[in-house]
Structure formats: structure tokens, C-alpha cells
Amino acid sequence: MSTPAATPYWGPDFDALAAFDPDIAGVVIDELDRLRNGLQLIASENFTSPAVLAALGSTLSNKYAEGYPGRRYYGGCEVVDRAEEIGIARGKELFGADHVNLQPHSGASANLAAYGAFMQPGDTLLGMALPHGGHLTHGTKVSFSGKWFNAVQYGVRPDTEHIDYDQVRDLAREHRPKVIVCGGSAIPRLIDFAAFREIADEVGAILMVDAAHFIGLVAGKAIPSPVPYADVVTFTTHKVLRGPRGGAIVCKAEHAKAIDKAAFPMMQGGPLMHAVAAKAVNLKECLQPEYQVYARQVIANAQALTEGLAAEGLRPVAGGTDTHLALLDLKETGVTGADAEKRCDAAGIVLNKNAIPFDPQPASIASGIRVGSPAVTTQGMIETDMKSIASLIGTAIRDADGSRTAEVAAGVRELVGAHPAYPEPKRAG
């Protein structure tokens, strides 16, 4: 077996990848093509900037930096320390936070660290049920959150499909949880953080806000911030926020030590310093005035898309959206979430089937779809484009025999052609 000659390498070099490994270079190009040619409506996805991608593809990936800036277990950390210090300072400024930890590798890791900071195995966690819009890590049986903790679950009211704050209070009084977590993956409406704070105070619980989905809207000052209310806020950096794939935690000063110790060494080993640097780049992007314009447009687009879908006969769960995502109930169309996802996918519209509250279908079929506006807004699309997207989705969903797939696909090509997500990749050979 021959090994490639070691060449000095300073950063992203696609030609080097293409020359050495055409298989993986082909994957990278095909994925770029897929992103460029389809409508990306998965509510948890976005298009990162070239600046963020450059930091991700840098030699900072080589460095072991267990610990925190100025307190590392390895030598040679003085350079990467700067990336983490700059990122933390930007995070504090952006969120008005006492303390920031940028090391969690993902949103699930950030949640594990936050639980680990405040709970022992067997302690009680009160979180939102997954089928009502919560997250796997908020107490489902298949996740550590439901296996290691005594998980109690709240949901939404059947009449309004908004969070049932009376149920949250009743369950908190009955079960006296150590941690109450709010936030989720399919909550279109704003969350009343003050109501959660009041309930947490009444029962002496820690209030954790999992802002994975909507933290970008907070960063862009388009919706109220949970930071003044919560003991700890966890989030992902790759959803509306538009940074690298990863997690982060902000908390009150009194919890700083516990959170840092839980992130490392309790939960993780060495931080991914290239990802930490990319998070710092993203936080600088979020501090620019343009980012606030982006965040407001994300919401305006989600609302326009939701209205358009309602006109197509899809019922918006909870009556609409205040955020970047909407959940649509398809029951009246007679099409399942799974079939809708497949029919849209065939025409280049990428979205996901999603359980709706009190869904009669199993999660693998589901009665709803979830759509989000972060990626198409990054592409520069506006409300009129959302109306076109809604009509394409409506056509695709009702098209049982696939006879209109080509027509919908042509509409998709027109939209993404006018607003390319990334420049066209150059092909080798």
C-alpha cells in the first residue's frame, strides 16, 4: 500500500482532496449540487458562510486543548486559546450573558452537560413530550434523558395547541423536578419564559431553555430572549444561527463552574477547536446589523409560507407561526406526512414529515409536515417566493400519481436558479 507524500497543508484545498480521493471529492460536489438544486425547507438546516467553512476546514482541528483558555492540560494551546476567548467574548456580547461555553460538540451534548451540572441519575426532569414538539433529549425513553432521569412530560392544550402552562405547573407541583426544560423542535409559537420562570421558582427547580431551534432569532433580536429568565440556555449553532454544526451553553454566573465542569471533563474530552473557531466567526456574523435584517426576514418568510400553505388546504398547527418554522396538519388533504414528504422530495422540495399533537398516526407515518425558512432566507428569497413555494408544495402533495412532478421540479429550478445557495462548484477533469 502506498501512502501519499506528506505535503505542507495550510487550510481547505479542494484540489488536494480531488487529486487524492476522488470518491469523497465526488461526495462533496454531489452534496453541493443537491443543496444548490433543491428547495431546502428542513427547519433545522441552513447554509453556512464561506468564512465559517474556512475556519472549520483549518489546522485548528489538529490541536488537543482539554480544559479552558489559560487552563489547558496540554502545551501549545496559546494560539487556539485566542479563538475560544474571542468566541466567548462575542457570545457574551450577543446574548448579554454572564457566561458562555462553546465546547459542546452538538445540541444533545450541550443538554447532557446541562443536566449533568444539576442532576444525579434518578432525579426528576420535567420536559416537553416529543410528539407535542419537544426533543428526544427532553425525557424520551430512547434517550439518556429518559433512561437516566425520572422524566415527566408536559404537552400542548388540545384546543389551542399552545403549551399547556396549567399542566406544567400541576406536574411541577406534583413531581418537584430538579430541572424544568422548555424549548423543542416543532414549536411554531413563542414560549412564555416568564411563566416557566415563575413555575420553576415556585418548586425550586432549575429552568433550562433549550433554544436550539430559535436562538438565531434571539441573536437577531427578532424574538424575546430567554437569557434573562433561564438559569441555563443550551443551543445548537447550526440551525437559524447559521454557524458550524455544534452546541453551546450560556448561563448565569453562579452556574458557570458547574456548567464548565460538566462540559469537560464530565461529558467530553478535547474540544473541537476548529469548530470553536468557526462558532466565533459565526457569532461575529450575528453581531452585524445585516443579521438582524436576516432574522426578521426568516420570520416574515415563515409566516408567508404558512399562509400560502393554509390557502392550499394545509392546517397550520397552533394557528400559525411566530418563528422560523411551521407545522402543518394534512388530515384534511387525506395525505399522510410520509407520502407528502416523498412526493415533495421527488420534485426537489426537501422537508420532513412530522407528528402533530395528538397525532392518530405512528411517528413513522405522521399526519403532518414541518417546514422552515432559515435556508431559503439565506438564499435571499422573500415573501413572494414563499407564495410560489407554498403553491408548489400544494401541487406536489395532491399529486398522487406523480403526473405533475416535472412541472413542480421546473418551478423549484426556477426559484433556486434565481437565488443560488452557493456558487457553482468547479469540477475536476
Ligand SMILES: *Cc1c(COP(=O)(O)O)cnc(C)c1O
Ligand atoms: C436539534 C435539537 C437538539 C439536538 O441537536 P444535535 O446537534 O442534533 O444534537 C436538541 N434540542 C433541540 C430542541 C433541538 O431542536
